Amino acid sequence: MDAVVRKIAPKKEENKNPGICASCKNLNFCTYPRNQSRPIMQCEEFLGFEPRTKQGKKVVSLRLYQAKTRKKEKELSQYKGLCRYCVNCEQCTLPRSEGGVWICDEYMDEE
Amino acid sequence: MELAIADKITQKPAIKRNVYENVTQQFNKASDLMDLDPDIRKILATTTNEIIVHFPAIMDNGRIEMFTGYRVQHNNVLGPYKGGLRYHPAVDIDEVRALATWMTWKCAIAGIPFGGAKGGIAFDPSKHSFGEMERITRRFTYALNGNIGPEYDIPAPDVNTNSQIMAWILDTYLSSVTPQERNRSIHIVTGKPIASGGSQGRDKATGQGTVFCIEQWAKDKNFDLNNATYMIQGFGNVGSWAAKLLKPFGSKLVAVEDHTGAISNPEGIDPDKLAIYVKERKGVHGYPAAEPVDHESFFKTKADIFIPAALENQITAETAPLLNVKLVAEGANGPTDIEGDGILQEKNIDLLPDILCNGGGVIVSYFEWLQNKRSESWELEEVDERLRKKVINAYKKVKNTSQEFNTDWRTGAYIVALSSIQEVYRTRGIFP
Numbered sequence: 001m002d003a004v005v006r007k008i009a010p011k012k013e014e015n016k017n018p019g020i021c022a023s024c025k026n027l028n029f030c031t032y033p034r035n036q037s038r039p040i041m042q043c044e045e046f047l048g049f050e051p052r053t054k055q056g057k058k059v060v061s062l063r064l065y066q067a068k069t070r071k072k073e074k075e076l077s078q079y080k081g082l083c084r085y086c087v088n089c090e091q092c093t094l095p096r097s098e099g100g101v102w103i104c105d106e107y108m109d110e111e
Numbered sequence: 112m113e114l115a116i117a118d119k120i121t122q123k124p125a126i127k128r129n130v131y132e133n134v135t136q137q138f139n140k141a142s143d144l145m146d147l148d149p150d151i152r153k154i155l156a157t158t159t160n161e162i163i164v165h166f167p168a169i170m171d172n173g174r175i176e177m178f179t180g181y182r183v184q185h186n187n188v189l190g191p192y193k194g195g196l197r198y199h200p201a202v203d204i205d206e207v208r209a210l211a212t213w214m215t216w217k218c219a220i221a222g223i224p225f226g227g228a229k230g231g232i233a234f235d236p237s238k239h240s241f242g243e244m245e246r247i248t249r250r251f252t253y254a255l256n257g258n259i260g261p262e263y264d265i266p267a268p269d270v271n272t273n274s275q276i277m278a279w280i281l282d283t284y285l286s287s288v289t290p291q292e293r294n295r296s297i298h299i300v301t302g303k304p305i306a307s308g309g310s311q312g313r314d315k316a317t318g319q320g321t322v323f324c325i326e327q328w329a330k331d332k333n334f335d336l337n338n339a340t341y342m343i344q345g346f347g348n349v350g351s352w353a354a355k356l357l358k359p360f361g362s363k364l365v366a367v368e369d370h371t372g373a374i375s376n377p378e379g380i381d382p383d384k385l386a387i388y389v390k391e392r393k394g395v396h397g398y399p400a401a402e403p404v405d406h407e408s409f410f411k412t413k414a415d416i417f418i419p420a421a422l423e424n425q426i427t428a429e430t431a432p433l434l435n436v437k438l439v440a441e442g443a444n445g446p447t448d449i450e451g452d453g454i455l456q457e458k459n460i461d462l463l464p465d466i467l468c469n470g471g472g473v474i475v476s477y478f479e480w481l482q483n484k485r486s487e488s489w490e491l492e493e494v495d496e497r498l499r500k501k502v503i504n505a506y507k508k509v510k511n512t513s514q515e516f517n518t519d520w521r522t523g524a525y526i527v528a529l530s531s532i533q534e535v536y537r538t539r540g541i542f543p
């Protein structure tokens with residue numbers, strides 16, 4: 001019983017809604033007067049997540065992304081089709097056509 | 112005089128309301144004044160749909176994390192739901208609900224056939240890689256499923272979401288429809304990159320709308336913008352565009368404040384040069400052709416026009432008495448609180464309220480949607496011309512309504528919005 005009481009006893013008062021400032025890159029040096037009781041919901045100077053948006057950059061698929069983390073991009077670029085994602089790729093001695101391998105019984109996915 | 116007003120306010124300690132509470136108070140004031148039908152008031156006080164989805168996404172380390180996403184649809188009596196998607200840790204149902212409601216008023220006042228919505232995911236994007244962001248966005252889109260659609264609910268960029276995120280949503284949505292439907296569905300989101308169906312003029316739209324409003328106000332008042340002085344709070348997208356677009360009128364920018372501090376130069380600050388400086392240094396602080404000033408001195412600057420284009424609750428009981436301007440043109444959302452509003456009225460400072468003055472953004476989003484729907488691509492001049500017509504139309508409606516009801520412009524703007532919604536409900540009735 002005691003233990004239960006202790007468990008639900010005094011909770012630290014916390015600011016439930018810090019607003020958008022909490023994830024703004026300007027936060028550390030922002031000089032705008034702000035008020036804890038009025039969390040900011042909209043700010044024209046909010047600076048946040050900026051993904052690479054280079055025009056024409058191909059969006060990386062999960063599959064390719066995982067493959068990229070295992071192999072260097074340069075090495076990958078010479079393979080087409082299944083080989084690109086195959087864990088045996090680097091050691092594989094099977095003759096592979098230039099156009100890429102699309103059906104292969106030896107293909108092996110990671111794990 | 113200024114002190115007397117400040118004293119009056121400070122005698123009764125002001126309740127610090129958040130921005131949505133300010134909006135609710137405005138809604139109530141306008142509803143009372145126009146005698147809004149109590150049944151319609153009941154409908155508008157509630158949201159229509161509130162969708163909460165919990166969905167998994169694969170992290171780079173191969174593990175799965177669960178996320179919570181929201182989409183709140185407030186009202187679609189004027190047209191499909193429309194509103195941004197925001198990614199930040201504090202996103203919750205109350206915030207999204209408030210902003211969705213705000214979108215309904217904004218679209219109604221701008222005279223565009225959209226209703227109000229808002230959504231988001233509660234997480235911190237800075238903790239996630241590019242690949243994770245993509246997978247979270249795509250999986251959220253998939254989880255929302257039929258709750259968004261080009262003729263039903265159209266998301267747009269907001270806090271921490273940009274044209275890249277919109278492109279992922281578009282691609283994911285298109286993958287879920289038949290190939291025959293794909294080209295007919297690219298208006299599922301707005302704020303897309305131009306190459307993927309975005310509109311010309313989107314980046315400057317909000318600043319441009321603000322300047323069109325100021326231009327019209329100057330015409331009405333026989334006020335010459337040539338050599339007029341103005342000050343801007345916020346030199347982000349809205350503030351910098353407004354300044355750049357006021358330059359050809361011969362108006363003089365005399366003070367600027369942003370998140371790095373405030374600067375002033377009574378001889379004038381060149382907006383183009385300042386924009387280049389800000390791009391390099393990430394703020395106005397240290398700009399060599401102006402003097403640094405503190406927050407209070409910035410508000411005390413003598414100028415003809417003040418454009419708050421940064422954040423909420425900046426013109427308050429503390430700062431409104433300091434202002435020495437003829438017009439406040441609200442480029443930001445909710446920059447004036449209730450007390451600040453009262454002081455501006457007592458000081459006879461004209462006000463172009465946010466839901467009128469910064470509507471340019473949502474209007475050009477509507478143009479993007481319309482171009483996609485019609486398989487058209489408009490030149491910048493055409494976008495600008497159509498935007499001008501829409502903004503001036505809205506301006507005139509607000510002006511006439513404020514005169515008719517003998518009220519301030521903010522209340523007038525709300526009455527315009529509520530009247531157009533009320534009219535539709537009256538003619539359509541309620542099913543069954």
Ligand code: SF4
Pocket residue numbers: 020021024025026027030031032034040043044045046047370422
């Ligand atoms: S720039 Fe705006 S969002 Fe960022 S910390 Fe300052 S007030 Fe908050």
Ligand code: SF4
Pocket residue numbers: 082083084086087088089090092093094096101104105106107108
């Ligand atoms: S085993 Fe088959 S799929 Fe794998 S690398 Fe060799 S040829 Fe390619």
